[in-house]
Amino acid sequence: MNTLTRALKRLNGTQTLGRGRAFWSSFAVTAVVLTLAPAFAESYIVNNLAYFLLWPFMALGLSLIWGHAGILSFGQTAFFGLAGYSYGVISINLGDANGLTWVAFAAALILPTLLAAVVGYFMFYGGVRDVFVGIVTLSITLVMETFMAQTAGPEWAIGTARLNGFNGMSNMPPLTVPWFGGEALVLEGTPFYWFVLALALVVYLALRWLVNSRFGNVLVAIRENPDRAEMLGYNVRLYQLAVFAIGGALAGISGVLYTTWGSYITPSSMGLTAAALPIVWTAAGGRKDITTTFIATVFLLWLSQTLAVRGAQYALVLMGAILLGVVLVAPDGLVLPVVRAVGRLVARKPRSDTAADARAASQEVA
């Protein structure tokens, strides 16, 4: 019991915003509404919700790397793409019988984590620092894009899976859960949505726990001053390597979910434009907090999709403008000021007793 309460306290530590009753009740309401959504929403909307919920993993990983540990990674899409392609190649080769898609799923999470660990080892133990980390990571994702874009010929196949160059891979099987005796449960539509939602909730809570743990506090110490952290006896490189690998794994989750969601993955998912998007989402979320990053990512995805009806370019120009605006005038992101403004409005209610409550609530939300 004691360990359980301690673990729960970790969820509410100082490295996370949203610690009050108001926050947790709205969190619970949101979770319940999202879980029940398929009961009253059309399948098109459910599919869309799954799409909105599968991207934040990558943004949360970047928030961890950039916001918490102060490492500038421009190449999270490298891990995203590697996960997607791994799932494609392995699942097409193994087929979807007997739940073998989960082997592909697991491999598609392990490979990007390993790549992140190897790249991280060479960078952090090799003395690559500051802006050079950004350059190396961005170069890696761009080289991977170039590589995949030139695999059009028939000689570029792994087993029975053609890589298909610029057009990307498609027609990989969806995740399936073998069912006793009966037909296998195919994770498509609503079941897939529930799977993504459950994963999102678990990862969100796990990350809250992680950033408030000793590990999370050391990351912040390293961000604030790596030399001081080193002098205090922390193995700075090991922490950086670990957080980079976790970030790679999170980008991998997004990559594999995206690939199963649309049953395709293309080289441009690792290109310069794609690589900019996690930066936009995380910056708009204020980088340093898991919750605001999550909210900002989902909101901006919805906004992009709404605008993309007129052409993807318009949405991307807006994303660029948002990034520029955030960097120039709102370094703490867009979510927190909005929440604070709402909190102030609520707090200004005339009746004094509710005003005090509301003020307390808004402080809790913040």
Next chain:
Amino acid sequence: MLATVIGFAYQIADTFAFLVLASVGLAIIFGMMGVINLAHGEFIMCGAYLTVLTARAGLPLPVAMLLGALVAGVIGMLLEYFVIRRLYARLFDSIVATWAVSLIATQGMLIVVGPSIEGLKTPFGSFELAGLSFSWYRVLLPIVALAILGGIYWIFIRTQFGVHARATIQDPAMARALGVDTDRVYALTFGLGSALAGLTGALYAPTMTTVPTMGSAFIVQSFVTVVVGGADVLLGAAPAAALLAFIQSLLTASYGQLIGQMGLLITVIVVVRMLPKGLSGWMLRRSE
């Protein structure tokens, strides 16, 4: 045998020119301000578009090229004034801001001019040597690249701006105390770097298709050259480009383009591991 040697030498010279031209603009801004300009590729794109559009409208090619460089330089100074200047104390944020500009410029160009425009013909024709055909224009590019490096050397060593710029790199506070307008130096440096990127786009405009995303064809190579060269552009750029051109040409000739690119990336990681300040840092330490 002769054909192989000549072909290989041509390949190295061609890659050398590409690496020098792709990286000088980026290197000047990085060496001066520590900012990696992620919109570098878009300045190249800007120079290429202006060259193609004005040359097709009837302007002589060299004038069109200079115009492309000039406009890119002016846009660079505007970017410095309105964005970079506000972020001097936050280096990472200024880099992220240039990425935002890159995104806006690429996608904005897609909206304004569409996915591609009709290009220019490569001028001067070609000649034959030892049974191989070479383009005169591409043989000229390495010479132009060397001339540009010479010009930068002259600017930074001989002109008053160059003296002020070098003083600002060494110690901005002291330079200010001695009456150097460091803000102006930064703005001019950013403009010079952008103009050189524009010139690169202008020079390559007749040899490649002009598309809004063309900047990304240059960006990896420019990063790699800048990292290997180190902070001192005058010293580092040429040897870095020569070393990388040799490695890339050798690998490309033996194993294909992809291995050539990966070779570049591995070289960068090795160089950063062994010489964190790049070739120029190593050369400066040796000479002390």
